[in-house]
Amino acid sequence: MANIQLRNVTKTYGAVNVIKGIDLEIRRGEFMVFVGPSGCGKSTLLRLISGLESISTGDLYFDGERVNNVLPSKRGIAMVFQSYALYPHMTVYDNMAFGMKLGGSNKADMDARVRRAAQMLQIDHLLDRLPKQLSGGQRQRVAIGRAIVRDPRVFLFDEPLSNLDAALRVQTRLEIAKLHHDMRDVTMIYVTHDQVEAMTLADRICVLRDGLVEQVGTPTELYDHPNSVFVAGFIGSPKMNFLDGDFARAHGCATLGIRSEHIDLVPQGAGIWQGQVIHAEDLGSDNYLFVEIGSKEPLIVRQPGKVAVPEGATVSLQPRPGMLHRFDETGRPVQAPLAAE
Amino acid sequence: MTTTITAATERAMARETGLQQQRVRAAFWFLAPMLLMLFFVAAWPLFRSIMFSFTDADANNIFSGGAEWVGFENYLTWRVRENGDIRWRGVLADPDWWNAVWNTVRFAIISVGLETVLGLLVALMLNAEFKGRGLVRAAILIPWAIPTIVSARMWGWMLNDQYGIINSMLLSVGLIDSPIAWTARPDTAMIAVLIVDIWKTTPFMALLMLAGLQMIPRDMYESAKIDGIHPVKVFFRVTLPLLKPALMVAVIFRLLDALRIFDLIWVLTPRSEGTVTMSVISFQNIREFGDYAEGSAQSSLLFLIILIFVGLYIWLGRVDLTGERS
Numbered sequence: 001m002a003n004i005q006l007r008n009v010t011k012t013y014g015a016v017n018v019i020k021g022i023d024l025e026i027r028r029g030e031f032m033v034f035v036g037p038s039g040c041g042k043s044t045l046l047r048l049i050s051g052l053e054s055i056s057t058g059d060l061y062f063d064g065e066r067v068n069n070v071l072p073s074k075r076g077i078a079m080v081f082q083s084y085a086l087y088p089h090m091t092v093y094d095n096m097a098f099g100m101k102l103g104g105s106n107k108a109d110m111d112a113r114v115r116r117a118a119q120m121l122q123i124d125h126l127l128d129r130l131p132k133q134l135s136g137g138q139r140q141r142v143a144i145g146r147a148i149v150r151d152p153r154v155f156l157f158d159e160p161l162s163n164l165d166a167a168l169r170v171q172t173r174l175e176i177a178k179l180h181h182d183m184r185d186v187t188m189i190y191v192t193h194d195q196v197e198a199m200t201l202a203d204r205i206c207v208l209r210d211g212l213v214e215q216v217g218t219p220t221e222l223y224d225h226p227n228s229v230f231v232a233g234f235i236g237s238p239k240m241n242f243l244d245g246d247f248a249r250a251h252g253c254a255t256l257g258i259r260s261e262h263i264d265l266v267p268q269g270a271g272i273w274q275g276q277v278i279h280a281e282d283l284g285s286d287n288y289l290f291v292e293i294g295s296k297e298p299l300i301v302r303q304p305g306k307v308a309v310p311e312g313a314t315v316s317l318q319p320r321p322g323m324l325h326r327f328d329e330t331g332r333p334v335q336a337p338l339a340a341e
Numbered sequence: 342m343t344t345t346i347t348a349a350t351e352r353a354m355a356r357e358t359g360l361q362q363q364r365v366r367a368a369f370w371f372l373a374p375m376l377l378m379l380f381f382v383a384a385w386p387l388f389r390s391i392m393f394s395f396t397d398a399d400a401n402n403i404f405s406g407g408a409e410w411v412g413f414e415n416y417l418t419w420r421v422r423e424n425g426d427i428r429w430r431g432v433l434a435d436p437d438w439w440n441a442v443w444n445t446v447r448f449a450i451i452s453v454g455l456e457t458v459l460g461l462l463v464a465l466m467l468n469a470e471f472k473g474r475g476l477v478r479a480a481i482l483i484p485w486a487i488p489t490i491v492s493a494r495m496w497g498w499m500l501n502d503q504y505g506i507i508n509s510m511l512l513s514v515g516l517i518d519s520p521i522a523w524t525a526r527p528d529t530a531m532i533a534v535l536i537v538d539i540w541k542t543t544p545f546m547a548l549l550m551l552a553g554l555q556m557i558p559r560d561m562y563e564s565a566k567i568d569g570i571h572p573v574k575v576f577f578r579v580t581l582p583l584l585k586p587a588l589m590v591a592v593i594f595r596l597l598d599a600l601r602i603f604d605l606i607w608v609l610t611p612r613s614e615g616t617v618t619m620s621v622i623s624f625q626n627i628r629e630f631g632d633y634a635e636g637s638a639q640s641s642l643l644f645l646i647i648l649i650f651v652g653l654y655i656w657l658g659r660v661d662l663t664g665e666r667s
Contacts, residue, residue: 050567051567052563052566052567071569072566072567072569073566073567073568073569073570074569077567078567079563079564079567081560081563081564082560083558083560085558085560085561085563085564087561087579087582087583088583089582089583098565098568098570098578099565099567099568099569099570102568102570102571102574102578103568103569103570146564150567150568
């Protein structure tokens with residue numbers, strides 16, 4: 001329900017500059033994901049928005065109102081913590097009702113809200129249990145339920161899936177996506193280091209690096225038009241192939257990037273790169289071929305279906321036209337068109 | 342095919358129980374020296390002392406082995422006098438003993454109660470982040486580190502009615518008109534003992550509880566902050582319940598200590614009726630009057646009382662644990 005604006009926000013701890021000046025607008029009802037490697041400041045940024053940490057310089061606005069000095073409880077936010085932060089001595093019901101109960105809310109209203117949230121998340125049969133009697137996934141849902149009960153303007157998620165196993169992570173990810181659909185007007189901000197979570201959940205992704213915004217955009221924008229080597233390498237799995245030296249120079253850049261699915265196997269001699277298959281990974285739906293073409297790291301080529309290419313075979317490769325990403329020495333995209341293409 | 346599998350499984354199981362047995366055997370040998378030690382320094386003396394309490398042992402016959410079995414005579418016995426009156430004798434009929442019991446229980450409850458509250462306050466303070474916290478944490482342990490005899494003497498001087506600094510300070514601010522002989526007067530002796538014990542032991546309580554406080558995840562508090570819950574409510578609804586296990590252990594440690602207090606009282610307020618405790622009276626009987634029988638009966642009773650207190654405490658504590666959801 002809130003539009004959030006950050007204007008030149010910084011955060012310093014003593015002499016350490018964690019957030020180095022961030023300008024960002026998060027739109028009403030948007031699902032924004034902060035993603036980046038550990039130590040990039042994404043969690044700190046979330047805590048600045050929540051009010052758990054104070055902003056060193058700069059301004060933070062919720063719907064045009066400056067909230068730098070507004071208490072967390074007055075910002076209309078709810079937060080889901082990485083560790084869930086459930087009170088171990090309270091039942092699921094009490095955990096979800098705790099804030100409202102001690103906030104002096106109407107009892108019937110509180111009960112209705114807790115039960116509705118529990119129903120939404122299918123944890124209504126667990127209301128009498130203690131957190132220790134729940135599985136990881138159930139705890140996570142209780143934590144989300146507790147946030148829903150607060151009926152917030154802004155939902156904050158701090159790496160909520162990182163304590164779950166892989167299968168549960170996918171399932172809970174889906175539930176969070178569903179939650180976003182059900183609560184269309186609630187702004188959600190989600191912190192993760194996992195680019196798959198970012199890609200699957202986000203309306204827009206904000207890639208952070210060393211306390212600065214590297215790029216903001218929809219998952220497709222970031223995937224198709226990364227505006228730095230860093231974003232190109234961070235978004236997408238398997239990682240984008242990077243070639244430098246003569247491979248890059250041939251295309252008029254310092255670093256040449258090409259995604260694994262944009263390289264085709266072509267008849268011998270027809271491609272611009274040749275090399276030996278040193279390893280193949282069969283994922284069932286796809287085959288990943290690792291091809292040694294003389295670059296620093298082997299080129300990863302993604303082949304849909306069951307293409308039987310034996311290890312040791314020599315193959316010829318051709319990148320798809322228009323799918324090459326060219327970057328200069330500073331890691332920024334090269335704008336000048338390439339004559340050869 | 343099936344038989345070979347079963348045989349293999351059986352062999353594996355046999356190997357497993359063999360392993361388990363080996364572990365148990367190893368554990369026993371690791372524990373054996375300590376069990377032996379405990380037997381000689383704890384179990385045997387305790388057993389001897391309980392045995393003595395059923396004999397007429399005294400300084401004259403205890404080493405010659407001439408002590409005779411007298412049953413419960415040291416605890417309680419009665420004689421009907423010629424005029425028909427019944428005369429009770431034994432420790433349980435001795436008003437001095439009951440005075441000591443009352444002193445001990447009073448001391449234990451008041452000192453442990455106040456130490457818990459004060460220790461918790463100190464722990465909460467030390468749990469907050471501020472500059473020089475490490476230094477304060479170390480400094481606060483000093484009273485605990487000073488040997489009891491030394492601190493008892495030190496406080497004895499400070500509380501002295503002639504040259505003590507405390508009387509001088511109280512006089513100069515006009516709280517009292519004439520010096521008080523804190524440790525000598527029966528009505529203030531217990532207060533003096535309590536002051537010194539609380540001063541000495543609060544740091545220990547504080548550190549035990551600080552360890553408990555630091556086990557509470559920070560995001561519990563952050564979650565409460567986002568909910569906008571008043572810090573006092575957070576303390577009673579979140580901190581205290583989560584601290585309870587640590588608190589229970591700290592209290593039981595202190596309770597055990599307080600119920601058998603001896604050194605502080607012996608040095609600070611010797612022979613004061615207002616402070617004499619079960620340990621002191623038992624010690625006096627054995628060492629000063631050579632009355633091994635009565636002293637042993639008293640120390641056996643002390644052992645029993647501590648056992649009851651601790652048992653009661655654990656039992657009540659457990660009841661509370663299951664009842665906390667109501």
